[in-house]
Amino acid sequence: MSDPTPKAPRWALWLPLALFLGFVGLVIVGLVRPASHDIPSRMIGQPLPRFDLRPAADGLPGLSNRDFAGGRPRLLNIFASWCIPCGVEAPVLAELQRQGVQIDGIAIRDHKDELAAFLARNGNPYARIGADDISAVQLAIGSSGVPESFVIDGKGVIRYQHIGDIRPEQVPMILQKLKEAER
């Protein structure tokens, strides 16, 4: 503004382009190096919080944190009958069960009838299902959505958190995590 004649030097006309190219370079660096967006639960390595959930389905017991102190690793699956990916995940859980994995479930904000229909439709891989009507346990163990699965070791300590549904190709990985939890 001190120069009253608005004639810019020639190089200044190329300045915007240079700045923009710098921006593009910066962004390419950012895109090439994939940032990790997974938020691992702070609960890993921690014992399960205390909870005692009523049975969610007829004929199956409810779930309490004491059920995980049996000395063998178990898989804790957070799910709900209204959750579409959970239905997709059901055959994978059935496969895990066939391979000898003990699976317990926590049904989030579910209704007894709909849950019964869900189990009838997809089969029941669960040994126990607790009903979490206000997402209290879900939040307490650091889960932010359904489905999620936790590997719990024989002393009730959380060893691994899996966000989203377990895909068929991830079965060996889950089995490996369960094996590691035995140690």
Place this chain on the structure above:
Amino acid sequence: MFAELGLAALWLAAALAALQLLAGGMALTDGGRSFGPLVRPVAIVQGLLAAAAFLALIVLFAQTDLSVKLVAENSHSAKPLLYKVAGTWGNHEGSMLLWVTVMGLAGGFVALIERRLPERTMLATLAGQAFVSLGFYAFLLFASNPFARLDPAPPEGNGLNPLLQDPGLAFHPPTLYLGYVGLSIAFSFAIGALVTREVGPAFARAMRPWVLGAWIFLTIGITAGSYWAYYVLGWGGWWFWDPVENASLMPWLAATALLHSASVLAARNALRAWTIMLGVVAFSMSMVGTFLVRSGILTSVHAFAVDPRRGSFILVLLAIYIGGALLLFGLRAATVTEGERFAVTSREAGLVFNNVMLSSILGIVLIGTLYPLVTEAMGEKVSVGPPYFTPMSAVFAVPMLLVLMVGPLLRWRRDSLSRHKLPVLAPFAVGLAAGIAFAARGGIAVMPLLGLALAPAVAFASLLPLRGRSLRRVPLATWGMVVAHLGVAVALFGMACDSAFTRERLIAARIGESAQVGPWTIRLAGVMPVAGPNWTAMEGRLEASYAGGAPVLLRPQGRSFWAPPQNTTVSALHTRWNGQLYTVIGDEVQGSQAEGGRWQLRLWWKPFVPLIWYGGGLIGLGGLLALLGRVFADLKRIRVRAKVAVRREDIAAVKAGGRAGR
């Protein structure tokens, strides 16, 4: 069926955009003049087809057609109709479709009515608009098809993020998009002018109403978005310097600078290259903002579905369009730089100062937004927040506001401050008095105090251009300027009051207990469950009385949505003339058996905080007045010109008749 119709319309629109680009480009060559008349009709039909595709997507959402992937992922049959429709643009694909629709319609609108510029410049402009549209059509069709089917169709949809289930969402994004994408017109005008080297007052006058229109929508959109975040997020804040907010602020800053520099170009034929560059920068900022948000390269509370492939696609588009436009600028601008000269004390100089300051704030915001990216490249995760943005912007905003108090009073070309002793000194005296008065109260930090002193001064100064004029004869455009500048002062006062005087309490109250916040006494009368169409909630009943007056009832809620399952808080507000009471209810805290539960309550008393949004509204209204003023003036000119033409014909006819009779 609508999905296929929509997709067909989208492909056709893309094909027409290609035709528009080719015909426009050919028409600029010597051999291809005959292609010229094709361009305008094609632009109009292209816009209508894009709109038809968007309409088809709205119908799919309204019907909740779950065989369409986008609908299944973002909607749910249990949602109220308003949010089903709003869900159309509450996701990545839908909002990109809205983007090309606005671009197509804006281009079509320009093609339909803009007749002031030389036809060659218009052809280049419309070809430029088609060129940019084409990239976004490709992006939609190849990387984010909104009409993709899902087979088999799921029995139920995933639902819409509950935070987005609010009437504000229905109008906020479309408004903002009209602004963002409307700026593409300025971009295309700049390209057209560079290609044909026609930069001058006529160009600025032709471009100004379009920029003004986009700027009004942008202003309203940002204001509404800020209010929406304020009452939906339940944090009591109104601006978070979040990347998405910055993405909307940066084009606004550039467009504001562009409006001011365009008026210099229109009135005085100066700042030619600078105005062209701002035209390019404004829409570039819209595109950069979209890229930053959609590529997931920065994390934000507004996170859309993030897909790195999409990020790369948009980056390529950015490199082509922004890089291309700036390359053209570098090559051609030297031939258009020279403009009229002016003195340091003149209205031009004031506007140049305004431009430099606005651009600096733009730079500050851009650097702050990108800073996490820079440090991440060096292997560290940080984010910069209000402690950086607020003081750094103030460094440039304060001098700008000081010049704003004087600038509108100055004459074009050359003026002297001694001519304006009283009008220059009076606002400063007002500001000083206000500053001293507030400082005497004590306990106010430097920044809010500065705001509290500046706001009355700017408000006073903004009215001075009306001094000594007959109010009925002041042009509408001048009224627009006065109202917009007054809006800046009003908003500034609200912001300063918010930081200086807000009182906050966080309590755990049992039913029947009371708490004090500022002049308010608030009693938790009860908590009861309520149910909505797709949620249940615990609703607090708060009886609030102002300084012992009659109580008003506030009902904040903690809502639980079940599709998708998510908890949100719904704040309850009570507005008085002198401020707003803001209440949020949180979770129940388990007390001992005998005492019963306690409820977390957050209470804020925010004096004069609504002025922030009233101010934003005034700024938008000012823009509207200016736009109406320009449009009326243009219509008048057209009428006069038509009359003159008719008269000339009459005279010619009389002369010819006289000759024949002789």
